[in-house]
Amino acid sequence: MITYLEAIREAQRQALENDPRVYIYGQDIGAFGGAFKATKNLAQSFPGRVLDSPISEDAMVGSAIGASLQGMRPIVEMQFADFSTVGFNQIVNQAATMFWRTGVPCPITIRLPSGGTPGSGPFHSQNLEALYAHYPGLILMTPATVEDAYSMLLEAVALDDPVIFCEHKYLYFHLKAESLPSEALPVGRARIARAGRDATVVTYSAMVHEALSAAEELSTQGWEIEVIDLRSIKPLDTDTVLASVARTGRILAVGEAWPWGGVTAEVLARVATDGFNLLDAPPMRLNSKDTPVPFHPNLWGTHRPTAQTIVSALRDLLRL
Amino acid sequence: MITYLEAIREAQRQALENDPRVYIYGQDIGAFGGAFKATKNLAQSFPGRVLDSPISEDAMVGSAIGASLQGMRPIVEMQFADFSTVGFNQIVNQAATMFWRTGVPCPITIRLPSGGTPGSGPFHSQNLEALYAHYPGLILMTPATVEDAYSMLLEAVALDDPVIFCEHKYLYFHLKAESLPSEALPVGRARIARAGRDATVVTYSAMVHEALSAAEELSTQGWEIEVIDLRSIKPLDTDTVLASVARTGRILAVGEAWPWGGVTAEVLARVATDGFNLLDAPPMRLNSKDTPVPFHPNLWGTHRPTAQTIVSALRDLLRL
């Protein structure tokens, strides 16, 4: 069995092994192996290619951009996604605009340990995919499975564009697979995580598993819910979403991020504009509450969507 | 006649005059009066209360937060909205979370000279309202008129919460009014900028004027387009939007920002979820292109929506 976190480590090991242009840069990722151990033993196996950085997110990203212009393939680990706000400018203004301005690609991968876990609080739980997706020039990967964590990270490194890789901390240890895949869907293609008939849930990252539990529960009552795992939220696979809605006529978009804007708004806007006539009922969305992510597990459990709130939203949707 | 820019200056003068807690902080805003002259003569009239800052956006915002906790009402001027990315962390993680964490309000106003003008290029043209609106704890004002620039800025300073005030540079000198208002709609209420019958355009800031021109043109052909100026995009006045859609049955959301996410996605998602049955046709949206904002006027004019592209989108919408 291999965990989501181990898959990320394994992808990095592969990348280092197969491509001499790859190096990893981040706080405490060298001998220590990273705050979550995503780079455990990699510094030892690849001397000089897994480098501890100072606590300087802006310079971390800036230097990765420079190295990429000179032909390297840096992976930057943010200790937590939340700290990328201090490296924000380099990501959105330097990396994201480089190819368009100069014609020279900027192949960097920025790993963001994202999302909430109990007791992590407002500054170690954030889901920032919508921020980065808003900017032109970035690719946003949001793997929900062990297999995708592995294969998408390898693809992120191989791509010529800057990739924001949102890996979910809640899945690090919980989620396990038998083995790592040798094939994968191409980036930009969503996955039907569960086929259904009565309604479509479109989601990504950790919420895929909440949606699957919800679908499981409803199936005991005769409802067949289709669950779509977007895999990457930019590009966002509108075609797969629309094809599903064509089958089910109903859609609920679920995201762990805050309610204003974000993935659920983008999904519903696309479905409403391009798939209006496929809808048998008003589309719905479910996000976290519009407050910072709370520290206390009691509050945290209510702040984000869960299988239960998804079930209840789906009941509403099916009733409409 | 008074311009949009003069209205902003006048509001700041009023705020300084009426409230000893107000001060203004930003680069070159003192004796020099600011890059756009939004604070011209204010340092002279209010000695010691209009302070030049070092080129330190993070510390500018951080210090304003601190001062607000001690009872002041700081206004921070970013020289361009684009540079707020370097003060991003203090805005979204310190200011936006303060009240929720501590119960102590954080009344700061951050002025973002926003939006494109010809020749300003990728780093002096950005519309960042969607970024800030995604975070809980912030109020996002996007005035489209001289009157709103004035009255909403005064309200921003009076409010107990952090306000991101997106003033549009394209309107600074072009837009004029006879006089300043003594009354205004409350914050959070949208305005029907032009009443109509056949379709609703929902927009904000400089795009309101493009939409009005488009409506003007279509009215010569017998179409009556309702134009809604959101005024603030968070809170976003869904009620006014839905009431309009109830009348027209058709909606086009227009924004100058990038296409992934943003105001148009949020507006359409709300209309689709809460106003689905009001719609006679699929909703539509129009944004800028998904690239950085180009420098050359030829490109710039095509990158953002204009009266012409709005007209053509509306023709499509009316045909549906």
Add this chain to the structure above:
Amino acid sequence: MLQSAEMPRHTVKASDFSETYRRAFRWMLLARTTEEKIASVFRSGGKITGGVFLGKGQEAISVATGIALRNGDIFAPLIRDQAGRLAFGESLLDCTLTYLGARSGPMRGRDGNVHRGRPLEGLLPMISHLGAMISVVNGMLMAHRFQGKKNTVGAASLGDGATSTGAFHESINQAAVENLPLVLVVTNNQYAYSTPNDRQFACADLVDKAIGYGIRGHSVDGTDLGACLRVIGSAVELARQGEGPQLVVATNLRLVGHGEHDDAHYIAPHLKEMPLGRDSLAVAEAELLQNAWADSETIEGWTRDSISQVEKAIAHSLREPSPDPATEDWCALSSRHLAEGLSSNGSRG
């Protein structure tokens, strides 16, 4: 409790150094006792979620900061400042209620552990982003200046690692330009999480940074309480007298893991043998005895007293109710009428 009874908050500086030393020592003792208890509750499982970050070894520099401040001053502690918090006037209950996630704590379960604070009482609740609190202190001091409040001081704590942040630089420069009474206390405990100094900075001594900002720098042995009291005391005094920002760099060693999840195996053994590797609490106790400022019986009494205070605070806190999501106010704005989606239970913006 000792805090309110025997040791009034923000006592005016005792003319008698030994008296100050004793007071400081007692806060250190209380801090250590508190943190040991917190750690043991954490290890026993189930009661404390989230990280537990301790200040073991850093009590001397921390308490010296807290004790040098007085009513009306500002303090922005970081993760290793239990001693300084107590000396500044934070109640022990604020600490235990927050760690235990009680609804009645100052953060009401919304944030936890070291993130607590009370801004209206001058105690800032840290956000996690390192370096971000300093400019907030600057702004509070600017407000004091606008308001004609004189002779206040703001102190901010920082680690060696946090000196690499852009926020550190912008805010110390801002304080220098505005000539603010900021005392920035950098504790160089040789590591930032697992990262040693030589991967963090390249100057010979962090205090060398002061000259580049045109401010005064002070060095101090962070394991020596007496030195900390004197150096921080005079830095605070200089700031109070209008001499502008003061940078204090204390040298010591982190005697625990970065957090309680970390066994700190990476700490170079030779550092533990060096003078900087001493435990400031043990050093202070020895000093007390040697100078006959306290005898061992007195110290034992203080220890018993600390334990009893901590036990009481923990017991009280354990009985307090947790936050209840159903009655929680999910509103991030003070202007409630402008908040979105309050009634819709998260189902839209």
Add this chain to the structure above:
Amino acid sequence: MLQSAEMPRHTVKASDFSETYRRAFRWMLLARTTEEKIASVFRSGGKITGGVFLGKGQEAISVATGIALRNGDIFAPLIRDQAGRLAFGESLLDCTLTYLGARSGPMRGRDGNVHRGRPLEGLLPMISHLGAMISVVNGMLMAHRFQGKKNTVGAASLGDGATSTGAFHESINQAAVENLPLVLVVTNNQYAYSTPNDRQFACADLVDKAIGYGIRGHSVDGTDLGACLRVIGSAVELARQGEGPQLVVATNLRLVGHGEHDDAHYIAPHLKEMPLGRDSLAVAEAELLQNAWADSETIEGWTRDSISQVEKAIAHSLREPSPDPATEDWCALSSRHLAEGLSSNGSRG
């Protein structure tokens, strides 16, 4: 053109100082002539949109940076580096095509004026956010190290104002920790836009910052070409030999507005009378004559040559087509198949 013919790019350092001085002077002259022409085209209206930011007075320090670099080195110029760009090897046409918004320029109308560059040739296209280019240079130097490329140097320009940015701090510290061959040339021209030094920093001299990073600092009179050539030359040499980052601080005065829209009325008159207020081009010309390194006839010839080059470049650029939105590729990704909305003409994401 002079650039390719008489002055090969990245000429190996002339052993003869007077020869280097002459070369440098000619680049300065060409830069000044270019900028004067750009300004006049701008003032005549209609041809140049956006800001025009000139380097008048800063040619000496800028050219000294460009000329000290050689093939394989990196240069990150800022807004006042026309002279350094030319000396580094940027063609005059890259400048004029960009200012005139030609489709055939390196930025293809997507960005303008001083934002041009060619990263594959080591010339970085600046983004506006001050301080942001330094760490990019660091990364390019780290790449050289990974790739075993030896003895390359990266230079970045900065103003006094930009030293207040967090990006400056993080990147100079990063270069120090990695011991990178970075030469950071800070031109203290007394103002950042309208903001004088005393509202920007409080240290006696910006070069004092070097010690706080553990790197070498150098001061130079930015109005004296000879001094600039020597000081930058030796800083670059030190970096090349593995001595780590070098901070050079040049002192001068901005002799124009911040941009051509700015009359710079705020510049304190007494500064103009001080030695730092001298025009480095005039000083260099006087020096050439005094040392008999060139006579006035030769200089006149150079001037005529500069004018003719500039006229040609402008004339050529004016004839070049503007970008055409219809044929423009609205795709921000190099991986086209992953771009969204390419066919939908902006009507959705």
